[in-house]
Structures are given as C-alpha cells and as structure tokens.
Amino acid sequence: MLVLQAIIEGVLVGGFYALMAAGLTLVFGVMDIVNFAIGALIVLGAYLSYTVCQHLHVDPFVSLIITTPLMTGLGMVIYIFLIKPIKSNKVVMSLLTMFAVATLIEGILDICYNSGYVQIHASYINNSLRIGKLNFPLIYVLSFLLSSFLLGCLYLVTYRTKFGRSLRAAMQNPVAARLVGIDTDRVSMFTLGIGIGLAAIGGMIFGTTNAFNASSSYDIISRLLVIVILGGFGSVGGALVAAIFMLVIQDVVAVVWSPVWGSTAFYMILMIVLLVRPQGLFGKKGVRAQ
Amino acid sequence: MTISQRPTPPSYEVPKAIRFGSLAVGFFALVVFPLVFNNPTISTIGVYAMIFLMAVTGWNIFSGYTGYIALGHAVFFGIGQYATAMLASYWKIPPGWETFLLIPVSMILAGVAAIPIGLIILRVRKHTFIVLTIALMFIFQLFAYNLRSWTGGSQGLEVAQPSWDGSIFNLPYYYVGLLLAMIAIGSSFVIRRSKFGLSLLAIRDDEDRARSLGINTRKSKLTAFVISAIFLGAAGCMYAMFVGSVYPQFSFDPAFDLELSIMAFAGGLGTILGPSLGALIISGAQQYFLISFGGANVFLIVYGTLFILILRFLPGGVVPAIAEKWRSHVVRKEQRILDAELQGPAKAGASK
Amino acid sequence: MTLLAVEGIVKNYGGIQALRGCTMNFQEGAINGLIGPNGSGKTTLFNVMTGYETPDSGTVTFKGKNITNSTPDEVFAAGIGRTFQLTRIFPRLTVIENVHIAAQRKGLVAQIRQWSEPEERARAIESLDFVGLTKLSREPAGSLSYGQQKLLEFAFIMVAQPKVMLLDEPAGGVNPTLLKHLGGRIKELNKTGVTFIIVEHDMEFVMGICDQVSVMHQGSALLEGKPDIVRNDPAVLEAYLGTDMTEAN
Numbered sequence: 001m002l003v004l005q006a007i008i009e010g011v012l013v014g015g016f017y018a019l020m021a022a023g024l025t026l027v028f029g030v031m032d033i034v035n036f037a038i039g040a041l042i043v044l045g046a047y048l049s050y051t052v053c054q055h056l057h058v059d060p061f062v063s064l065i066i067t068t069p070l071m072t073g074l075g076m077v078i079y080i081f082l083i084k085p086i087k088s089n090k091v092v093m094s095l096l097t098m099f100a101v102a103t104l105i106e107g108i109l110d111i112c113y114n115s116g117y118v119q120i121h122a123s124y125i126n127n128s129l130r131i132g133k134l135n136f137p138l139i140y141v142l143s144f145l146l147s148s149f150l151l152g153c154l155y156l157v158t159y160r161t162k163f164g165r166s167l168r169a170a171m172q173n174p175v176a177a178r179l180v181g182i183d184t185d186r187v188s189m190f191t192l193g194i195g196i197g198l199a200a201i202g203g204m205i206f207g208t209t210n211a212f213n214a215s216s217s218y219d220i221i222s223r224l225l226v227i228v229i230l231g232g233f234g235s236v237g238g239a240l241v242a243a244i245f246m247l248v249i250q251d252v253v254a255v256v257w258s259p260v261w262g263s264t265a266f267y268m269i270l271m272i273v274l275l276v277r278p279q280g281l282f283g284k285k286g287v288r289a290q
Numbered sequence: 291m292t293i294s295q296r297p298t299p300p301s302y303e304v305p306k307a308i309r310f311g312s313l314a315v316g317f318f319a320l321v322v323f324p325l326v327f328n329n330p331t332i333s334t335i336g337v338y339a340m341i342f343l344m345a346v347t348g349w350n351i352f353s354g355y356t357g358y359i360a361l362g363h364a365v366f367f368g369i370g371q372y373a374t375a376m377l378a379s380y381w382k383i384p385p386g387w388e389t390f391l392l393i394p395v396s397m398i399l400a401g402v403a404a405i406p407i408g409l410i411i412l413r414v415r416k417h418t419f420i421v422l423t424i425a426l427m428f429i430f431q432l433f434a435y436n437l438r439s440w441t442g443g444s445q446g447l448e449v450a451q452p453s454w455d456g457s458i459f460n461l462p463y464y465y466v467g468l469l470l471a472m473i474a475i476g477s478s479f480v481i482r483r484s485k486f487g488l489s490l491l492a493i494r495d496d497e498d499r500a501r502s503l504g505i506n507t508r509k510s511k512l513t514a515f516v517i518s519a520i521f522l523g524a525a526g527c528m529y530a531m532f533v534g535s536v537y538p539q540f541s542f543d544p545a546f547d548l549e550l551s552i553m554a555f556a557g558g559l560g561t562i563l564g565p566s567l568g569a570l571i572i573s574g575a576q577q578y579f580l581i582s583f584g585g586a587n588v589f590l591i592v593y594g595t596l597f598i599l600i601l602r603f604l605p606g607g608v609v610p611a612i613a614e615k616w617r618s619h620v621v622r623k624e625q626r627i628l629d630a631e632l633q634g635p636a637k638a639g640a641s642k
Numbered sequence: 643m644t645l646l647a648v649e650g651i652v653k654n655y656g657g658i659q660a661l662r663g664c665t666m667n668f669q670e671g672a673i674n675g676l677i678g679p680n681g682s683g684k685t686t687l688f689n690v691m692t693g694y695e696t697p698d699s700g701t702v703t704f705k706g707k708n709i710t711n712s713t714p715d716e717v718f719a720a721g722i723g724r725t726f727q728l729t730r731i732f733p734r735l736t737v738i739e740n741v742h743i744a745a746q747r748k749g750l751v752a753q754i755r756q757w758s759e760p761e762e763r764a765r766a767i768e769s770l771d772f773v774g775l776t777k778l779s780r781e782p783a784g785s786l787s788y789g790q791q792k793l794l795e796f797a798f799i800m801v802a803q804p805k806v807m808l809l810d811e812p813a814g815g816v817n818p819t820l821l822k823h824l825g826g827r828i829k830e831l832n833k834t835g836v837t838f839i840i841v842e843h844d845m846e847f848v849m850g851i852c853d854q855v856s857v858m859h860q861g862s863a864l865l866e867g868k869p870d871i872v873r874n875d876p877a878v879l880e881a882y883l884g885t886d887m888t889e890a891n
C-alpha cells in the first residue's frame with residue numbers, strides 16, 4: 001500500500017519535473033543552449049511568489065499574475081544581452097554563461113533572504129485528498145493539475161499556432177527557417193522567455209510543496225539535468241517519460257529503503273542508462289562524440 | 291636593409307627573451323614570497339594559491355586542450371581529500387612530514403578512479419558531457435553524505451595537524467605545493483609540445499575530423515582525463531592536510547569547479563600559463579575577499595558576475611589577449627616602416 | 643582492377659531513402675568521377691564508404707576486404723583519405739600543425755615526443771609545397787581563404803600517403819585558376835599510383851580529369867563508363883534535366 005502511495009506521489013511530483021524538463025529541453029532544441037540557470041530561476045520564482053504572498057496576502061496561485069510576466073521578461077532580457085551575442089561554440093559557452101547566471105542568482109537570493117528555509121503557505125496547504133485508503137496532500141494534486149494543464153497548453157502552442165510552427169521549424173533547421181522568413185532570433189527570445197516564465201510557475205509549485213532556501217537550486221538542477229539527459233536532449237516526450245519514471249523510482253526506493261538512497265538511485269540509474277545508450281532513451285542518435 | 295630586402299618575415303610571437311625573463315622573475319617571486327611576507331595570514335593565501343595553481347593547470351590539461359569543459363572535476367579533488375583523511379587514520383600516520391607521503395598515494399587513487407569514470411562519461415557529446423560531470427559530482431557528494439561509516443557523513447573526517455610553530459607552519463605546505471604546481475606546469479608544457487598534445491588540440495577543433503585522420507580520440511581523451519585527475523587528487527590531498535578537516539559539501543563542491551573554470555578562462559583556456567596566471571590572481575583575490583568580507587554569498591555574486599563578464603567580453607582570456615596585442619603591435623610597426631619606405635623615394639622624386 | 647567497391651548499399655534516414663541498393667566499382671589507379679543530380683546520394687555514399695555512416699544493408703569492400711562497419715579512423719588507417727564538401731580543417735591550429743596531425747607516427751612512446759620531428763616535418767613541408775601553401779605554414783588555418791582551405795585539406799590527406807583519396811566537391815567555390823592548379827595536382831599524384839574518387843558538379847572539371855565516370859541517380863548507380871560516353875548518354879541527361887528537356891532536344 002505504501003508502495004502504491006509512493007508511486008502515485010511520484011507521478012504527482014513528476015508532473016512538476018516534467019513541466020520544467022519540457023521547458024529545458026525545448027529551449028535546447030530551439031536554441032542549442034542548455035539553460036543551466038533553471039534551477040536557480042525556479043528558486044527565484046519561489047522566493048518571488050513567497051514575497052508576494054507575504055506582503056500582499058494573496059493565494060500563491062494569484063501571485064503568479066505578478067511573477068510570471070516578470071520572469072518571462074527576465075528571460076527575454078537574458079537572451080538579448082547574454083545569449084544572442086555568443087558567436088561560436090554556442091552550446092558550451094551558453095552553458096557556462098547560464099552556470100554563472102545561476103551562481104549570481106543564488107548569491108543574490110542568499111543575501112536577500114538569508115539561509116533559513118521557508119515555504120509558501122496557503123490555507124489549504126495541509127489539506128489532504130482521500131481516495132480509498134490513500135492520502136494525498138491537496139497541494140500535490142493541484143500542482144499536478146496545473147502542470148498537466150500547462151503541458152497541454154505547451155503542446156497546443158507548439159503544434160497548433162503559428163508561433164509553434166516557427167518554433168518547430170527553428171528546431172529542425174534554423175538556416176532553412178531563416179530562409180523562409182522566420183525570425184529565429186525572435187523565436188529564440190520568446191522561447192527562452194516562455195521557458196523562464198514556466199520557471200516562475202514551477203517556482204510557485206516547488207515553493208508550496210517544499211521547504212527551500214537559496215541552495216535548493218542544486219537539487220532541482222541536478223534532477224532536471226538527469227531527467228533531460230535520460231530523456232534525450234531535445235525530446236519533449238522523452239523528458240515527460242523520464243521525469244515520471246525517475247520520480248516514481250525515487251519515491252519507491254525512498255519508501256522501501258530510505259530517503260537517502262532514493263536520491264542516490266536517481267543518479268545511479270542515469271549512469272546505468274548511459275552505459276547502454278549514451279544518447280539517452282529518446283535522444284537523437286547521430287553525431288556523437290566517440 | 292629595407293623590408294623588401296629582408297630574408298624572412300618578422301616573428302609575431304613575443305620574443306623568447308621577454309618570455310623567459312618574465313617566467314624567471316615570476317618563479318623567483320613565488321619562491322621568495324612566503325619568506326618576504328612572513329605573516330601567516332598572507333602565507334596562507336599563498337598555500338591556497340599553490341593548491342589552486344596545480345588544480346587549474348591539471349584541469350586545463352584536459353578541459354583546456356580538448357575543449358570538453360569538465361564542471362565536475364571536484365570529484366577528484368574530493369577523492370583526494372577523502373583518501374587522505376581515511377588513509378591517514380587507517381594507516382595511523384602521525385601528523386607531520388609523514389603525511390606528505392600521502393600525496394603520491396592520493397594522486398594514484400584519483401588517477402585510477404578516473405579510468406572507469408572516464409570510460410563511462412567520455413562517450414557522449416560535449417554538452418551532455420558537461421552536464422554529466424556535474425551529475426557525477428552530486429553522486430559523489432551523496433555518497434560522501436550517506437556512507438557514514440566510511441566518510442563520517444556530514445560530520446566529516448579529521449586529518450591530524452602537525453604541531454609546528456605558528457610562524458613557520460605554512461612554509462612546508464607552501465613549498466611542497468609550489469613543487470607540485472611546477473610539476474603540473476611542466477607536464478602541461480611537455481604535453482602541449484608533444485604529439486599527444488597536438489591530438490588533443492585537434493580534438494578540440496574538430497573531433498570527428500581528428501578521428502578521420504587516424505587519431506584514437508577515445509584513448510587521447512581518456513589519457514588527458516586521467517592525467518588531470520591526478521593533479522586534482524594531489525590538490526585535494528594538500529587541501530585536506532592543510533585545512534585539517536574534510537566535509538562533503540566542501541570536497542564535492544560545485545563552487546570549486548566554478549572557480550577552476552573562471553581561473554582558466556580568465557587566464558586563457560588552453561594555454562600553458564594562462565590558467566596559472568588566472569589561478570594566482572583570482573585565488574589571491576578570493577582569499578582577500580574572504581578575509582575582508584567573510585560570507586560565502588558575496589563570493590557567489592562576485593564570481594557569477596565576473597564569469598559572465600569574462601565569457602561575454604574576453605572569452606579567450608588574458609594570455610591570448612596579450613599575445614594578440616603584441617602581434618598587432620608588430621604588424622603596426624612593420625606597416626609604418628613599409629609606409630615610410632614607400633613615401634621615401636616618392637618624396638625624393640617630388641623634390642627634384 | 644577494382645580497388646574499392648560497394649554492393650547493394652541501402653541507407654534510410656527516417657522516411658527518406660538516401661541510398662537504394664547502390665552498387666559500384668572503382669578502378670585502381672584511375673581518377674574516378676562520381677556525378678549525379680542533387681539528392682542522388684553521392685555524399686551519403688561517401689559517408690558510408692568512409693565509416694561516418696553505417697548502411698542499413700550492403701557491403702563496402704576495399705582491396706577485397708569488407709570494411710562496411712569500420713570506424714573513420716580504421717578506414718583512414720586502411721589507406722582511404724577523404725575531404726569534405728564544407729572544408730573541415732582545424733581552424734585554431736596553424737597550417738603546418740594541421741598537416742602534422744596526419745603525418746604523425748603512431749605508438750605510445752612516440753606520443754610524448756615533440757609534435758614536429760625532422761622526418762615528419764619534411765613530409766609536411768613536402769605536402770605543403772605540393773599544394774603551394776608553404777608560405778602560410780604558420781598562419782592559423784581558420785584565417786585561410788576557402789580555396790586555400792581546400793588545398794590544405796588536400797595536403798593533409800596526402801601526407802599520410804593514402805591509396806585512395808575521396809574528394810567531395812573539390813571544385814565547389816574555388817576560382818578557375820586555383821581549380822586548374824588543383825586539377826594538376828590531382829593528375830600528378832595519380833601518376834604516383836594514388837586512386838581518386840571525385841564527387842563533383844562541375845562537368846568540365848570532371849570530364850577533363852577523369853578516366854572513369856559513375857553516375858548516380860536517386861540513390862543507386864545509373865551508369866559507369868568513360869567520360870565521353872557518359873556525357874552523351876540520354877539516361878544521364880534525363881536524370882539531370884528531367885524528361886521534358888531531353889524531348890525538347
């Protein structure tokens with residue numbers, strides 16, 4: 001029974017990671033950059049929601065009205081000033097730049113908020129949803145619903161809108177996309193903006209379901225990176241599957257053995273999979289370094 | 291003799307005399323540094339500088355030459371630290387000179403560990419590789435926290451400190467560190483001038499092309515990886531001995547790799563001496579900051595900003611920038627001479 | 643005598659059939675041309691022959707030995723050198739360093755020695771002299787013009803003394819003078835026994851230099867023969883121009 005609960009919780013939490021990983025891998029697919037700062041940005045989103053909730057006394061979901069546009073704008077600014085100017089060796093240089101940005105954000109947050117753990121509160125945070133013999137924190141369920149909804153929106157935007165078409169074209173062949181008149185710079189700017197706007201939402205979700213401080217970004221980014229590698233860089237479906245899969249395993253191991261080994265299992269699976277399939281589960285095989 | 295009559299084009303490189311001269315001066319300065327500034331606080335900065343010097347140079351042998359930026363090399367730094375702490379207590383090594391014997395042991399252990407690790411993670415493309423090295427570091431950090439019976443968990447381990455007099459305590463560490471750093475730089479130099487080094491640079495420029503010309507890229511990358519791990523292990527050992535305690539979050543620390551990257555990039559990634567220069571300057575500044583301001587978070591902001599600026603405006607680093615300035619200086623001088631020569635006969639003709 | 647042969651090579655990329663049952667023979671000691679309209683699979687065939695791609699089925703044989711699943715470095719060691727459509731050189735290394743990469747002696751101990759030893763240096767300079775790039779030997783390869791980069795590629799393949807050189811569109815983007823120079827080099831090298839397989843679109847170049855021409859169309863071999871015969875063959879014309887044009891003739 002406990003295992004079943006762990007599995008379902010794994011799925012619920014996995015939704016959050018799936019959403020974030022989808023954003024990460026989308027950004028990579030379109031722009032060839034690894035947004036290493038997403039962990040720190042999620043924590044930033046969490047702190048922003050926290051501050052808004054504290055000062056304006058609103059529901060966490062309402063805080064998103066402020067935080068999301070703010071961070072989307074931040075994403076676009078980061079693109080214009082830091083990513084667009086990169087001329088050569090884009091993948092490596094952007095990764096390092098985002099690594100530096102992450103460190104900077106962490107430093108700023110640490111100074112502004114000190115290192116105490118906080119959590120975003122709402123009146124219904126501690127309520128549970130009861131299904132049969134199983135208990136689920138309401139907030140997990142709500143987060144999962146929100147994540148699924150957003151993933152659905154992402155799907156719709158990508159496959160049913162004009163912007164989405166430009167996005168997919170830029171992903172498949174940037175040069176060709178340019179030739180048919182798609183402004184790949186603008187597509188990239190919006191994609192990064194969306195990715196980081198999603199981080200704002202993810203931050204709210206993370207902040208309500210976990211106690212966090214500035215250094216929580218490491219946990220997040222390391223998990224997300226594992227998920228994206230496992231799913232294969234550039235594959236959104238892969239990210240989804242990998243996220244749910246990994247979180248379920250982590251929760252099950254945590255319940256069956258101990259929470260500590262749950263985290264370790266997370267990374268060990270990565271190593272094992274890479275031994276067999278260096279390109280991840282769904283990654284594009286092709287030019288791989290040997 | 292006019293330019294047209296000169297047999298060979300001028301060299302664009304900084305003259306050997308200047309190069310050797312500045313190296314000699316630098317080396318001499320490093321040797322006498324703790325004797326001149328014999329304040330223990332200052333020589334402590336020196337010890338850390340030496341540790342970083344060997345670490346960055348080792349890191350550069352792999353990441354600088356092959357272009358595979360390893361952001362998780364702290365793994366080997368941590369292995370060096372834990373090996374030292376665990377062996378010192380297991381073999382009941384008395385504090386003092388005998389502990390220094392653990393240096394070669396740490397180096398070998400780190401090198402040996404690097405083989406299976408390298409075999410697994412060098413199979414992927416560059417960006418996946420970078421991310422993997424980070425994941426790897428977190429794995430080790432988790433192991434350090436969880437395998438409590440071996441690693442002491444979050445309590446960490448202790449390395450007994452020798453009871454030398456405070457005023458000269460730092461000196462042995464400094465000079466051993468300097469020796470190791472010189473070995474690292476020497477190795478970097480030999481590698482750079484060798485066929486092996488050329489293969490690494492070819493891998494950096496175009497790995498598939500290098501393969502198609504007969505270079506066994508797997509072997510080359512792995513070899514460089516192991517060599518760099520060896521120097522990081524040495525650095526870890528020195529660090530553990532000097533600081534006296536080993537903790538998971540400082541052994542396997544993402545910030546450490548950030549520091550290594552900044553130092554190497556700022557100095558000049560892929561050059562022989564660039565990273566050393568970066569290490570000296572930045573670790574000096576880092577220690578100064580620590581002493582003046584304390585608190586890790588100021589660091590993060592400074593490092594983050596610094597790295598962003600370097601990557602944006604000077605990604606090649608200081609040493610190549612200097613070389614470039616020298617080159618354009620020579621070119622401009624040549625141009626002026628050439629212009630003067632061309633104008634000379636014309637002027638003579640006009641005045642007739 | 644056939645030196646390099648492919649048989650029944652099939653290669654698919656997703657829904658696209660790049661090569662469908664391609665079978666060809668390339669004669670030893672000859673300058674073989676490989677032509678065909680865009681999309682006929684020429685570069686893919688090169689990739690398969692040199693180990694950059696593995697075919698879904700079919701075999702590649704070199705001197706009788708099956709090299710179908712070899713890796714690029716094995717192919718190179720066997721004696722097959724190859725250039726690329728978009729030049730692939732080492733931009734941050736100097737010209738002479740570029741040439742040394744292929745000139746190196748292998749072996750563990752040799753690796754530690756200096757990258758430029760007298761014997762290798764002599765061979766490297768010889769190659770550079772051959773293509774005429776000696777004056778630029780200390781320039782970073784990335785600063786060379788496109789045509790010069792093509793010559794550099796040629797030089798560093800040559801230095802390893804391969805039996806076969808596969809040239810992928812050597813004439814592309816190169817000015818006529820340089821092209822003549824390159825053509826001359828190819829002929830000269832051929833006289834010393836090096837076999838060539840040249841993919842090209844420049845018909846004049848191909849017809850002027852090749853002993854044998856193979857034509858590809860839609861992923862398989864259409865025709866092989868002497869240049870004059872091939873250039874006048876109606877099937878070839880149709881492949882390039884489409885049926886309407888030939889009927890208009």
